Amino acid sequence: MPSLRIDQSDLKCKNGCDxxxxxxxxxxxxxxxxxxLQRQRRAEKASAASASATLPRQEQKKPERGLKKSVSGFxxxxxxxxxxxxxxxxxxxxxxxxxxxxxxxxxxRQSETLKKANLLKFSVFKKSSAEEHEQSERRPQEFKxxxxxxxxxxxxxxxxxxxxxxxxxxxxRVFAHSFIMDVIKCSNVMSVDELSERVQRQYQRFIRHMDTxxxxxxxxxxxxxxxxxxxxxxxxTYLHELPGVVFSPAGTEDERADRALSERIQQLGWVGERHxxxxxxxSNAACRQQLYKAISELxxxxxxxxxxxxxxxxxxxxxxxxxxxxxxxxxxxxxxRLIFTVLKANPPRLVSxxxxxxxxxxxxRLMTGEGGYYFTNLCCAVSFIENLxxxxxxxxxxEFDCYMAMPASIGxxxxxxxxxxxxxxxxxxxQRAQAERMLQQLHEIDARSKALADNAASFEEQIxxxxxxxxxxxxxxxxxxxxxxxxxxxxxxxxxPLIDIxxxxxxxxxxxxxxxxxxxxxxxxxxxxxxxxxEIPVVExxxxxxxxxxxxxxxxxxxxPSKSPNNLDEKWDLKQTNSMELLTPSPLGxxxxxxxxxDELVTPEDFGTENLAPGLSNINYDIDLSDFSGDNSxxxxxxxxxxxxxxxxxxxxxxxxxxxxxxxxxxxxxxxxTFDEFSLVDARNVSSEAFEVVHRGRDPFxxxxxxxxxxxxxxxxxxxxxxxxxxxxxxxxxxSPLQPQTSKST
Amino acid sequence: xxxxxNGTHNFKVVLLGEGSVGKTSLLLRYVEDKFNxxxxxxxxxxxxxxxxxxxxxxxxxxxxxxxxxxxxxxLGPIYYRNSNGAILVYDITEADSxxxxxxxxKELRRMLGSDIVLIIAGNKIDLEHEQAVPTxxxxxxxxxxxxxxxxxxxxxxxxxxxxxxxxxQLMLQKFEQxxxxxxxxxxxxxxxxxxxxxxxxxxxxxxxxxM
Numbered sequence: 001m002p003s004l005r006i007d008q009s010d011l012k013c014k015n016g017c018d019x020x021x022x023x024x025x026x027x028x029x030x031x032x033x034x035x036x037l038q039r040q041r042r043a044e045k046a047s048a049a050s051a052s053a054t055l056p057r058q059e060q061k062k063p064e065r066g067l068k069k070s071v072s073g074f075x076x077x078x079x080x081x082x083x084x085x086x087x088x089x090x091x092x093x094x095x096x097x098x099x100x101x102x103x104x105x106x107x108x109r110q111s112e113t114l115k116k117a118n119l120l121k122f123s124v125f126k127k128s129s130a131e132e133h134e135q136s137e138r139r140p141q142e143f144k145x146x147x148x149x150x151x152x153x154x155x156x157x158x159x160x161x162x163x164x165x166x167x168x169x170x171x172x173r174v175f176a177h178s179f180i181m182d183v184i185k186c187s188n189v190m191s192v193d194e195l196s197e198r199v200q201r202q203y204q205r206f207i208r209h210m211d212t213x214x215x216x217x218x219x220x221x222x223x224x225x226x227x228x229x230x231x232x233x234x235x236x237t238y239l240h241e242l243p244g245v246v247f248s249p250a251g252t253e254d255e256r257a258d259r260a261l262s263e264r265i266q267q268l269g270w271v272g273e274r275h276x277x278x279x280x281x282x283s284n285a286a287c288r289q290q291l292y293k294a295i296s297e298l299x300x301x302x303x304x305x306x307x308x309x310x311x312x313x314x315x316x317x318x319x320x321x322x323x324x325x326x327x328x329x330x331x332x333x334x335x336x337r338l339i340f341t342v343l344k345a346n347p348p349r350l351v352s353x354x355x356x357x358x359x360x361x362x363x364x365r366l367m368t369g370e371g372g373y374y375f376t377n378l379c380c381a382v383s384f385i386e387n388l389x390x391x392x393x394x395x396x397x398x399e400f401d402c403y404m405a406m407p408a409s410i411g412x413x414x415x416x417x418x419x420x421x422x423x424x425x426x427x428x429x430x431q432r433a434q435a436e437r438m439l440q441q442l443h444e445i446d447a448r449s450k451a452l453a454d455n456a457a458s459f460e461e462q463i464x465x466x467x468x469x470x471x472x473x474x475x476x477x478x479x480x481x482x483x484x485x486x487x488x489x490x491x492x493x494x495x496x497p498l499i500d501i502x503x504x505x506x507x508x509x510x511x512x513x514x515x516x517x518x519x520x521x522x523x524x525x526x527x528x529x530x531x532x533x534x535e536i537p538v539v540e541x542x543x544x545x546x547x548x549x550x551x552x553x554x555x556x557x558x559x560x561p562s563k564s565p566n567n568l569d570e571k572w573d574l575k576q577t578n579s580m581e582l583l584t585p586s587p588l589g590x591x592x593x594x595x596x597x598x599d600e601l602v603t604p605e606d607f608g609t610e611n612l613a614p615g616l617s618n619i620n621y622d623i624d625l626s627d628f629s630g631d632n633s634x635x636x637x638x639x640x641x642x643x644x645x646x647x648x649x650x651x652x653x654x655x656x657x658x659x660x661x662x663x664x665x666x667x668x669x670x671x672x673x674t675f676d677e678f679s680l681v682d683a684r685n686v687s688s689e690a691f692e693v694v695h696r697g698r699d700p701f702x703x704x705x706x707x708x709x710x711x712x713x714x715x716x717x718x719x720x721x722x723x724x725x726x727x728x729x730x731x732x733x734x735x736s737p738l739q740p741q742t743s744k745s746t
Numbered sequence: 747x748x749x750x751x752n753g754t755h756n757f758k759v760v761l762l763g764e765g766s767v768g769k770t771s772l773l774l775r776y777v778e779d780k781f782n783x784x785x786x787x788x789x790x791x792x793x794x795x796x797x798x799x800x801x802x803x804x805x806x807x808x809x810x811x812x813x814x815x816x817x818x819x820x821l822g823p824i825y826y827r828n829s830n831g832a833i834l835v836y837d838i839t840e841a842d843s844x845x846x847x848x849x850x851x852k853e854l855r856r857m858l859g860s861d862i863v864l865i866i867a868g869n870k871i872d873l874e875h876e877q878a879v880p881t882x883x884x885x886x887x888x889x890x891x892x893x894x895x896x897x898x899x900x901x902x903x904x905x906x907x908x909x910x911x912x913x914x915q916l917m918l919q920k921f922e923q924x925x926x927x928x929x930x931x932x933x934x935x936x937x938x939x940x941x942x943x944x945x946x947x948x949x950x951x952x953x954x955x956x957m
Contacts, residue, residue: 384821
């Protein structure tokens with residue numbers, strides 16, 4: 001009868017025993033389920049043997065099929081239920097189970113074989129049931145052991161047994177793999193004790209394998225034992241991490257026991273060495289040290305994953321305990337001291353750890369080894385603590401009860417304080433050591449930094465010296481001379497032809513030419529003189545600064561190829577003048593920005609011997625040939641120098657500067673570019689106009705007079721120019737009429 | 747716990763007895779007299795391994811000392827679990843210690859049956875003049891419980907070697923006996939086991955075939 005309420009009896013094992021069932025186990029308790037499984041397998045086997053013989057029994061088929069529909073698998077309870085026709089008779093089932101177990105068995109077998117026959121006939125059933133059967137087995141098989149385990153084993157094996165053949169390594173790994181799989185597979189169907197038994201059998205199996213396989217034939221007994229330990233370590237380290245499988249497994253009281261013991265130990269904080277009859281020298285520092293070490297080992301036990309590691313910890317702990325000063329160590333001394341240590345340490349998860357080791361450590365080792373002995377002592381200590389009473393401490397019951405009633409925080413002798421002090425002292429010591437180490441490091445770093453600083457200083461000196469050497473080696477006079485003439489020439493010569501061509505009677509001409517001539521004429525001058533010469537352009541720079549800014553704008557606005565080199569040249573000019581001022585005669589001042597330094601390097605000698613004339617001609621040729629259109633800009637350069645001259649228009653034009661440059665230039669840039677593309681010759685003329693416009697903003701006294709006249713005459717082809725002149729506000733409006741038409745319309 | 751792997755038998759022996767009857771001294775004397783013993787240099791004598799050859803068989807004795815104080819008596823089972831032999835030591839000058847031995851014997855027989863070889867050792871025989879436990883009583887009791895009785899003296903190194911030798915022999919006998927009967931028993935149990943854990947068996951085969 002289906003109902004929403006779950007009765008307690010529904011939770012119980014279907015078999016009727018008093019334990020609770022589990023849906024995973026088809027509603028049985030673990031024991032019944034296992035029995036059930038066994039019976040089932042046996043029946044299967046038997047049926048397989050006598051399948052043909054049992055086939056003809058058809059009359060039993062009906063109930064059998066009913067059974068199959070009702071439940072998957074075969075349950076004794078259900079069979080009897082179907083037999084009894086009613087589910088309410090559970091007690092009856094139990095009785096029948098006990099009394100007719102034999103009969104039951106027989107029937108089960110029959111039904112089993114019949115089922116087989118049925119399955120053969122109805123393949124539909126076969127499939128579903130087969131799936132159901134395999135499900136529980138298949139699931140764990142899907143589980144994959146991370147390759148990390150395998151890799152770790154491989155590495156560890158190579159480190160620990162370098163002399164052993166790879167075959168052994170492979171065998172060990174294969175075994176460990178199957179071991180882990182087996183444990184995981186069994187972990188959810190087996191109780192802990194069964195699992196432990198199984199693990200022990202696995203160890204035995206490995207031992208047997210080692211004894212029989214020829215891969216292990218030549219190995220010493222000790223090596224084999226080490227191999228067992230090795231396998232155990234890796235298997236258990238992995239399994240230890242899986243929650244609830246081997247370490248404080250699900251279904252055990254381990255965790256609760258851990259807590260209980262921990263609380264108990266806390267409660268017994270007042271128990272001192274006096275109560276345990278162990279002679280420990282309170283004032284002895286060595287004694288405390290040993291005890292502290294023992295405690296720390298014991299505390300470290302929880303951190304080890306493998307049982308072997310835990311055992312090793314216990315062993316070390318006990319060694320420390322035995323090393324405690326006092327009467328010659330014997331078992332009579334060891335146990336009380338160990339109990340005392342455990343009481344003072346209160347190690348975490350002690351019961352879980354102990355159970356884990358007892359269950360899953362190789363029993364061989366646990367029973368015979370030294371670690372096993374100490375472990376047993378630890379077990380004894382724990383057992384003693386658990387059962388501690390007034391009698392076991394040789395004290396009055398009342399006193400004991402008083403102590404036990406006392407809050408844990410009050411309890412504890414001076415020992416506890418001393419121990420904690422010991423721990424603190426140890427920590428302090430460690431920290432002091434660390435501080436010392438760090439101090440040393442600091443000193444080291446300090447020394448190194450000093451060395452580095454020295455190094456840097458010496459390096460600087462060296463470099464300075466080298467520079468000096470280089471300076472000394474390379475004649476200083478020549479470089480600046482070479483440099484300056486060049487620019488002078490650039491200006492003068494590039495300008496000259498332009499002026500010659502366009503406007504032969506240009507005012508700017510005389511101004512630059514003297515300068516350049518001076519420069520050219522003074523190759524033998526001393527640097528100082530050169531500097532002075534440079535100072536002439538320096539004066540310009542103040543004025544030229546405007547240019548520079550504007551030039552920058554230009555570059556930004558129109559990166560036309562034809563113009564840029566010239567602009568750059570101009571820039572260089574400016575920089576050079578600046579740098580020369582700053583850097584004085586040293587040639588270094590020129591090198592960084594001058595890409596033509598190579599020429600300079602070569603030329604000094606040439607020029608050293610030959611005089612200005614050839615050098616000049618060379619450069620002139622180069623530049624003249626390279627750019628004709630560029631000349632325009634250079635031609636405008638001289639006017640830049642002109643601003644020195646206090647001409648009245650200067651001011652007027654300059655007023656325009658802030659407003660004019662941008663729109664006018666932008667306007668013309670478009671035109672310029674297109675012109676440049678068309679032809680060089682045209683570009684010369686037109687671009688000159690463009691440039692004039694450009695420069696006009698800055699320099700009212702542009703070299704091209706025609707353009708200069710434009711502003712005054714106001715009668716021009718370019719409307720924009722007109723606009724320029726009209727008023728600054730109009731210019732402001734101009735940016736929008738980038739196209740000439742719009743400007744005209746306005 | 748005993749095993750015979752490569753002919754080496756591992757036997758676990760526990761020393762039981764009241765406190766201060768000389769268990770530790772006995773052990774120390776036995777092991778320290780052997781020059782090839784590893785543990786001689788260390789002071790600790792709570793657990794010692796002793797390797798002896800007997801009838802061309804290598805025997806490894808793991809001797810466990812136990813705490814003899816009365817308050818730890820209850821911990822005995824933890825100590826003597828899985829042991830092959832027990833040496834029950836009493837002080838011939840103290841009658842109480844012999845009473846204690848009687849208790850131990852009873853407990854051992856109750857817990858482990860006849861699987862364990864028992865040897866009763868009356869220690870401190872060098873103090874024979876102070877003997878408080880009559881020899882006849884000790885002998886007769888020993889016989890009644892199927893134990894051997896020996897007098898020893900750790901101080902003068904008397905009878906100790908012999909005692910352990912006899913113990914080893916007896917344990918070996920018992921083991922060989924046990925292994926015969928055990929063999930059948932284990933076979934029978936193995937059949938059961940195979941039935942029990944069919945999947946396990948299969949996996950074993952599977953794995954071993956892979957190996």
